[in-house]
Amino acid sequence: MSSRSLRIVFWILFLCILGMGALLAVEHIRARDRVRDLADNTPIDAPATDTEPVTLDLANDEDGAIAATDRQIALPTEVTARARALLDHLVTEYAMPGSAHPLPPGLMVNNIFLIPLPVNGHAVDPNAPATPDGRVQTIPVPPADPTSALQPKTPGGELAVIDLRGSFVNSHPSGVEVETLTIASIIGTLHTDLPQIEQIRFLVDGQPRETLAGHADLLRTYPSRDTTAQPAGQ
Numbered sequence: 001m002s003s004r005s006l007r008i009v010f011w012i013l014f015l016c017i018l019g020m021g022a023l024l025a026v027e028h029i030r031a032r033d034r035v036r037d038l039a040d041n042t043p044i045d046a047p048a049t050d051t052e053p054v055t056l057d058l059a060n061d062e063d064g065a066i067a068a069t070d071r072q073i074a075l076p077t078e079v080t081a082r083a084r085a086l087l088d089h090l091v092t093e094y095a096m097p098g099s100a101h102p103l104p105p106g107l108m109v110n111n112i113f114l115i116p117l118p119v120n121g122h123a124v125d126p127n128a129p130a131t132p133d134g135r136v137q138t139i140p141v142p143p144a145d146p147t148s149a150l151q152p153k154t155p156g157g158e159l160a161v162i163d164l165r166g167s168f169v170n171s172h173p174s175g176v177e178v179e180t181l182t183i184a185s186i187i188g189t190l191h192t193d194l195p196q197i198e199q200i201r202f203l204v205d206g207q208p209r210e211t212l213a214g215h216a217d218l219l220r221t222y223p224s225r226d227t228t229a230q231p232a233g234q
Contacts, residue, residue, distance in 0.1 A: 050074060056090055057188030057227055059101035059181035066184050066227045068192065079194065083112045083160065086189055091168070101181055104171040110163040110205065117152035117159055117198060157198040159221075160190060166205040172213040179216035188227035197224050 051072040058069045073089055075082050087108050095105035152158075172182065190197050202218040203209070209218050 054086065054089075055189070055192040056086070056093060057185050057192065058090075058093060059185045061101050061178060061181065064177055064181065066181065066188055068188070068228050079196075080112050080114055083114075083190060083194055083197070084109050086193055087112075087162070087186060090185060090189055101178070101185070103173070103182070104168075106167055106171070107165055108168045110165050112163070113161040114197070115159040115161065117157040119159055153198055156196055158196050159199040159201065160194075160197045160224075161201050161203060162186070163203045163206055169204050169209065169212060174213040174215065176215045179212040179214075182212065183216050183222070184227040187222055187224055191224040191226060195224075200224055 051074045054071055054073050054075065056069050056071055057066045059066055071089070073085075075085050091103060091106070091108040093099065094101050094103035172179065187200055190200065200222045201220075204218065212218055
């Protein structure tokens with residue numbers, strides 16, 4: 001073999017080695033990103049019971065309705081972790097192929113806080129940590145409008161403050177009906193499985209946000225109710 005042929009073979013082998021090295025580096029980065037994404041989207045572990053019957057209020061974009069759907073799910077026993085797990089299962093249903101209300105995969109909620117009703121004359125204390133059972137502490141403030149108090153319907157009634165993930169909100173489809181159905185699905189699921197939750201408010205990454213994706217109001221307080229019978233936006 002001539003020296004020219006040997007040089008060609010050498011450079012071909014050299015380029016192949018460089019290409020394999022670059023490919024391995026790219027695959028390493030992709031694997032690292034997949035592990036990081038998995039860690040970011042893994043719920044915090046909490047003690048769970050054996051599977052139990054729960055009801056998910058699932059939305060259907062075709063007829064604009066909410067249907068109560070029974071599932072067997074293992075849920076944590078602590079109430080705020082339980083509420084969060086319910087909503088994580090809800091969004092998992094919507095990310096499945098063939099979903100009647102398709103949403104992108106990923107977790108929906110950063111956290112859920114439960115505040116005993118009534119809350120008139122009180123506000124969340126931003127400097128106080130949550131109690132061990134997940135309830136936030138409030139501080140008294142002068143009520144601007146006593147008639148606007150959030151009053152419990154029954155003893156032990158609570159306000160749920162749901163802190164949605166920005167990644168979930170930013171990827172949510174835009175439209176009046178699709179956004180309203182998502183809100184209705186959340187409200188109906190919590191109403192059925194956690195009846196002590198009587199009022200619901202939303203934050204996004206810990207901050208108020210006007211709408212879910214341009215339409216559904218996230219600044220109002222929603223009453224917890226059966227949304228299979230009445231749309232959440234009414």
